[in-house]
Each structure stands twice: as structure tokens, then as C-alpha cells.
Amino acid sequence: MAAAVAAIAGVMSAASAVEVKYMLWDSMQAPAYRQCAADFSRKHPGITIKLMQYGWDDYWTAVSMGFISDTAPDVFTNHLSKSSEFVKNGLLLDLTPYIRRDQVDMGQFAPALVQIWGRGGKQYGMPKDFDTIGLIVNLARARAAGVTLAELQNMDWNPVDGGSFERIVRRLTLDRQGRNASSPAFDARNVAVYGYQNPGSGGMMGQTEWSHFAVSTGFRYQDQPWSQPFYYDDPKLAQTLDWLAGLSAKGLSAPYQFTRSMGSDAMFVAGKAAMIPQGSWMITYFAANAKFENAWVPLPRGPQGQRATMLNGLADSIWSGSRVKEQAWQWVKYLGSRDCQQVVASYGVTLPAIQGMPELAVAAIRSKTGADAGAFLQMAREHTFLAPITDNAAQIDDVMKGAMEAVLLGRQRAAPALKAANEQVNQLLAPPRR
Known part of the structure; x- marks a missing residue:
């Protein structure tokens, strides 16, 4: 009898349970x-x-x-x-x-x-x-180029000559004749493997694309979350973007048009790019899809002597x-x-x-998976910074995406493109005139 009562109570409880959509x-x-x-x-x-x-x-x-139809999930x-x-x-x-x-x-x-x-x-x-950002490297390609894991873990970078980071990228880059980009005979117009691939324009955040380079030079988006003005017209960011845009002319990265269609992740998995930046959320993707030995390494130290990474986080x-x-x-x-x-x-x-x-x-x-993700924890102990947080983020992202693409496509130098974009951004945030 007790068992029957308990069973009935269980059925009634299940029937009356509140459903939360997640x-x-x-x-x-x-x-x-x-x-x-x-x-x-x-x-x-x-x-x-x-x-x-x-x-x-x-x-x-x-x-x-x-939201519009009044049927949104309770939690997301x-x-x-x-x-x-x-x-x-x-x-x-x-x-x-x-x-x-x-x-x-x-x-x-x-x-x-x-x-x-x-x-x-x-x-x-x-x-x-x-999440933080790190670099995933094709270790088979690195070994063939004589680049050690220790070298990869201790790179430095600057926007003038690229530092040891660019020197390693040159060693990882191969033309179709098997010559690397350190060779005077290297053919930048016929590249088989790019040493480094920038993922894209990055819009207003540049999370994996340019933020870590720019912030390591002293750039900052804004003074604090929700504040204005923005500082996209900072010469440090312009110098960083001009350096990134110049990599394709040297044959060290694929042209932006090519990356936009194929994607840096696919290029890495296909063996067309030897090193790319990515976030910790992609660890299992590469563990499953990159069919060659690879390793995650920290981002290079910047001109101020520090590594820098955006510290981002999801929430419910x-x-x-x-x-x-x-x-x-x-x-x-x-x-x-x-x-x-x-x-x-x-x-x-x-x-x-x-x-x-x-x-x-x-x-x-x-x-x-066998993957060592320790580089992401190391980056969390380095100089971390927040993503830009503001009103009108969608409009600001559109403005910055257009400016970044113009620079990466070689249509504009970074300084004038960013100056004009930054004026638009701050106008979007200005209080309406009475």
C-alpha cells in the first residue's frame, strides 16, 4: 500500500513539475x-x-x-x-x-x-x-623548420619588425619550391604553407584577431566597461593593424580575401597555415580534427614585456x-x-x-584528448583585459568591421581609417542633442 501511494505521489509530482526552458x-x-x-x-x-x-x-x-513572440527560453x-x-x-x-x-x-x-x-x-x-587566447602550432611543420617548442613558448613581438615571432613565422612559411621565407629566393607569390594566419577583421573586439597584439603595446579600448570615449584612433592600434596587413604582402599570411572565404581554422587543419590564434573553446575541435602533432603555446610578449589576452566569459x-x-x-x-x-x-x-x-x-x-591546454591557464595569469562593453554594440561592431576590413584588404592605411571610424563610434554614444 505504501509503495502504491509513493508511486502515485511520484506521478503527481512529475505531472505538476514546472518546466524551465534552457x-x-x-x-x-x-x-x-x-x-x-x-x-x-x-x-x-x-x-x-x-x-x-x-x-x-x-x-x-x-x-x-x-523575445518578439514572447516565447523566449527562460534561461539562456x-x-x-x-x-x-x-x-x-x-x-x-x-x-x-x-x-x-x-x-x-x-x-x-x-x-x-x-x-x-x-x-x-x-x-x-x-x-x-x-576563455583566453593562445596559439596552436603544427609541430610537425615546426620541427621540419628547425623550430623548437621552447622557442615557440618564448616568442616576443613588436609592430616594427615583428620580433622573434615574425622570424619564426618566416621559418614556418614555405613556397611551392620548399624554400622558407627567410631565404632570399623565397617566392611570396606562390606559397604552399603560410607561417601564420590572422583569423579575420575582428570587428570592435578583435578577440582572436588583433586585440592581444594591440594591448601588448599599451592600447586600450575604453577606460572601463560602459564608459566613453573609445580609443580606436590610438596610433598603437594603427601600427599593429598596418603590421598585420603587411604580412600577406610578405607571403607570411594568406590575403584577407582568401581567409574570409576559407577560414583560418580550416587552413590550419588542412596544413595550409602552420600557426593560428584561437580561443580555449576550440581545444576539443582541433584535438578531433587536426590529424598531425600540434601544440598550444602562449601568445608572444609585446613591447611592454608582457603577454596580453582578452579574458572573456559566458554567463547564464x-x-x-x-x-x-x-x-x-x-x-x-x-x-x-x-x-x-x-x-x-x-x-x-x-x-x-x-x-x-x-x-x-x-x-x-x-x-x-592528449592535448595540453596549460597555455590557456598561463595566459590567464598574464596581463588580461576585458572586451569592450557598451551600448549600441551592434552598430559599433559594423563600423569597426568596415574599417578593419579596409585596412586588411589594403584599401586604406590604418591611421586614417581608424580615425574616421572612431569618430563614428563616439558619435553613436554621444547623448542626443536637445
Whole structure:
């Protein structure tokens, strides 16, 4: 009799369970979060999690259409490039009252990962992971060129002659006759393997494309998140971009038009580029797809003697229109807990936000794929900086993408292109005239 009552109670509980819709874009992370969802539902039998995963482009279309049609997911993985517009339009729930009520320890996260998701004393996202930038190198190509791993791990760079970084890139670059770019006979018009490949224009952030070079010279986007003016007209950034644009003329990188169509990741996997910059979120991709020995190494030291990397982080946000805000908060709180982030770390796909968890993730990555992701932890201990955070981010990104492309295509020198773009950017942020 007792068993029958318990069974009936279980059925009634399941039937009355509140459903929280949760959306994310990364298919490689989905299994870890399905496990978190299963664990959460066992602890909260009155709440079920409906996990939905879409690719990057479809994901943001689905989120935006959901806002318009009043069917958005209750909780979704948020990105800094999108969040400022959501905050501006009142689409995100302020988590601060819930954090205070439940006494969530936000000190368990690196301070920057909390800061980037806050504005005006309000918190719009619970940190879930973080990423830094490193270089992935074709070690087979490096060995053939006589370049050691120690050399790759200790490169320096400057925008005048490229430093030891450019000298190594020359050694890694091969023309179709097998001559490297250090040889006087090197044919820059007929390159078989490019030593380095810039991923693209980078828009307003340049996360993998140019930010690490520029900031290592002393460039900064803005004084602090949400502040103005922007400093895209800084001569340090112009000098950095002119150097990057000049690599293709030397035959060290493919022309921007070629990269735009093929992509630097595909070039590396195909053996057409010996070294590219990428983020820690791509570790498992290259482990699965690069069929040759490779290694992650830290970014080169810049003119100021420091390596620099953007420290970015995703967060879980709650839609302000959710009809199940309390249950959504319970799920978000769990996503930011040690229990869930330890599960995520064990899957070895991304670096969780709670301090101490990234080391567990790196160990899991090494165990599962053989890849050594320690370079990303090293970069996290170097000079880190935040992505630019501002209102009107979509319009600013369009302006900066156009300017960067003009420079990389060789249509304009960087200084005048950036000066004009920076004026547009700051006009977009200027208060309206009365």
C-alpha cells in the first residue's frame, strides 16, 4: 500500500513539475549540461529542464524571435557581444535580489567574470566559464623548420619588425619550391604553407584577431566597461593593424580575401597555415580534427614585456519575461554551483568559471584528448583585459568591421581609417542633442 501511494505521489509530482526552458549554442558542451540538468531535477523534483541547442547563427535568431513572440527560453547562455543590447531593452532579469536572498558566494568567481555581467549595481548573468587566447602550432611543420617548442613558448613581438615571432613565422612559411621565407629566393607569390594566419577583421573586439597584439603595446579600448570615449584612433592600434596587413604582402599570411572565404581554422587543419590564434573553446575541435602533432603555446610578449589576452566569459541569463522566474533562478544558481561546474570540468570541453575548476578541466582535456591546454591557464595569469562593453554594440561592431576590413584588404592605411571610424563610434554614444 505504501509503495502504491509513493508511486502515485511520484506521478503527481512529475505531472505538476514546472518546466524551465534552457538554451545554449555549443553542441560539444550540451552533454555536460544534460548531466547537470539530470542532477538538478533529482534534487528539485518539482522542476524539469528542457535543454535546447542550436548552432551559433540559428541560436541568436531563435533567442531574438523568442523575445518578439514572447516565447523566449527562460534561461539562456549569454555572450558579451549581445548582452548590452538586451540590457538596454530590458530583456534580462536583474539577479541581484536573488543572489542576496540566497547568499550566493560571488567571490568564488574571478572578479572580472562578475564585473563584465553587471551594470549600475545590477547583475545580469551568472558566470559559467571563461576563455583566453593562445596559439596552436603544427609541430610537425615546426620541427621540419628547425623550430623548437621552447622557442615557440618564448616568442616576443613588436609592430616594427615583428620580433622573434615574425622570424619564426618566416621559418614556418614555405613556397611551392620548399624554400622558407627567410631565404632570399623565397617566392611570396606562390606559397604552399603560410607561417601564420590572422583569423579575420575582428570587428570592435578583435578577440582572436588583433586585440592581444594591440594591448601588448599599451592600447586600450575604453577606460572601463560602459564608459566613453573609445580609443580606436590610438596610433598603437594603427601600427599593429598596418603590421598585420603587411604580412600577406610578405607571403607570411594568406590575403584577407582568401581567409574570409576559407577560414583560418580550416587552413590550419588542412596544413595550409602552420600557426593560428584561437580561443580555449576550440581545444576539443582541433584535438578531433587536426590529424598531425600540434601544440598550444602562449601568445608572444609585446613591447611592454608582457603577454596580453582578452579574458572573456559566458554567463547564464534569465529572460525578464519568463513566467517561471523563481524556478529559472534555481536552475541558474545550480549552473553556477561547484556541483554543476565540477561536472562541466570533468567533460573537458570548456574552462569553468569557479576558481580551481579550470585546472580540473585541463587535466580532463589531457586525459580525454592528449592535448595540453596549460597555455590557456598561463595566459590567464598574464596581463588580461576585458572586451569592450557598451551600448549600441551592434552598430559599433559594423563600423569597426568596415574599417578593419579596409585596412586588411589594403584599401586604406590604418591611421586614417581608424580615425574616421572612431569618430563614428563616439558619435553613436554621444547623448542626443536637445
